[in-house]
Amino acid sequence: MRVLDITGPIRTGMWSYGDPLPSVEVEPIASLEAEGWKGHRLSLHTLAGTYIETADHLFADREQIADVPVNRFVNRAVVAQLKDKQPLEPITAAELIEATGADIRPGDALLVATGWERYWDDPRFITECPFFLPEAMEWVVSQNFSLLGLDIPCVQDPRNDDGVLNRLFFAEDRLLLAPLISLRGVGKGIFTLISLPLNIPGVCGTPCRAILIDQFSENMK
Template sequence: MILDITGPIRNGMWTYGDPLPSVEIEQVAMLEGEGWKGHRLQLHTLAGTYIESADHLLPGRKTIGELPVESFVRRAWIAQLSDKRELEPITAAELAAACEGHAHRPGDALLIATGWDKRWQEPEFVTHCPFFTEETMKWVIERDVGLLGVDVPCMQDPRADDGTLCRQFFKQERLLLAPLVGLRKAATGPWMLAALPLSIPGVCGAPCRAILMPITEGG
């Protein structure tokens, strides 16, 4: 079974605000007129489910297009946390408990489910989301997670998000994948994660299609 953990991109969806533009999808060619269908897409690097490199926040790092494609395909583990309330911290202790027994290898992906993806269509999806504490991010970094995936749109408290925690994470050539949907359907793992971004030279990140495929422990 292949699980699609990508959130839909639609007109009027949640946004991070200025200076990023709103998402706009408009059909500009019709079967009745042109004889074929075509759409105009107004997107940005943080639209829907996206993947980003350290270049998002740190100078002199590789852009998404400069990374080898195998960077976006990794063995992955799922941390199933209890459903989080609005603006509730994600603690290192609960994350460690959820990951107990994982045969995690350096560079593996860790995907964290909080249940927040149920709020994808709501106006407060960004402004009221659960978030990491500094201790939680320290735990992730010390575990040598190569790709971190979450079902929340902000790693830090959205009321005071200055990028500090993500900068700590990006000090090494790590990848961030967010926000995901449907992780509640996934068992602990291991899985094979594929999160392939659009091929756009020079950008720090891009929307992607993220999927999980089951693998054997020896994979």
Template sequence: MSEWIDISQALTNDMAHWPGDTPFSYSLTYTKEQTGSVNIGQMTSSLHTGTHIDAPFHFDSNGATIDQLHLDRYIGKAKVINVSHVEAITPAVLEAYNLKNVERLLLRTSLPNDPKRFPEQMPHLDPSIAPFLQKIGVYLLGVDMPSVDAPDSKDLATHHALHKHGVNILENIMLDHVDEGIYELIALPLSIPGADGSPVRAVLRPMKGSDSK
């Protein structure tokens, strides 16, 4: 049986976070010596630190929250493609790949996987990919970047376009060590009623019939 490949960022106290947002922090609240029986830890964090999913409520006050999303979108067959040769990802770029019967698409971009550095610039995901993805049947898009929009974006055009066309968003996955091909994906959000996002433990397992294009 194939081994699972972890594509999530480890949650560490020195990991990068969105400027001005709540950083991740883990510490022991009580030690075994203090309690006499157990160690008890605590953590604080933005829901958008590390590998996470966005709920529509993140960018639309009337949008669905994490607990209202369909879990089956985050479990199942996914395709990883390498688009690191371009800085702007458009339908024309994606058309070069065989995406027949792909429902979950994971993009390995030119941004190096570095959880300790928040990028000032990222490859551009053109909003026009949203209707293209909907047309071919993709309903989950994963990227190895902190966001599907630029860090300084205020209109979040790609977030809104993907939502409008029924495509869920998975961000900050780690794909530098992953080959192109077909995988089984698990990237389940936590059950947080009313939340705008959730960290996930995203993992892949190669499937038979893997191909690169």
């Protein structure tokens, strides 16, 4: 059994979605030399690094992250390996259908690999990321996936992010997990996805640690 980490690193000065979100900072505030122990101050927000979020991100009075039963963060997951996407290249419904095949079931998690993680430390990670065409998101919604995971930071064209595709996805209280790394290394197939957020009441999402186990067990649901 392999356990595969698909979580991006959080560090000072990393990429950001911009205002009003603050910059991410990880700062040492206690040292072995001065205090005899180590400690750090974390300046984060709900969309820092790899995060998971609920429909409360866009819709009023939806479930918040601490309201979600913990078993919903454990999913049967299908990994769709698309070809390496270039900057601002769209993702089509046909690509997703071909990459998932007949393996999907209602309630699965869908993880989409585009190779975009190679830009994690590049300023273009946000501003030039690949994006879903409306037809691609409509197909995702029609398949009743419970969670969508991506190695891109946005589903919409970053040049015109009007939120329409996010609203289409979140309308039925699905979970979004993004952006991921290392999906290329896991290959294709069925996995167990575990993506555990921090238990912070009152927020729509938090950074999380996401892992894949390369076999699916019905007993884990």
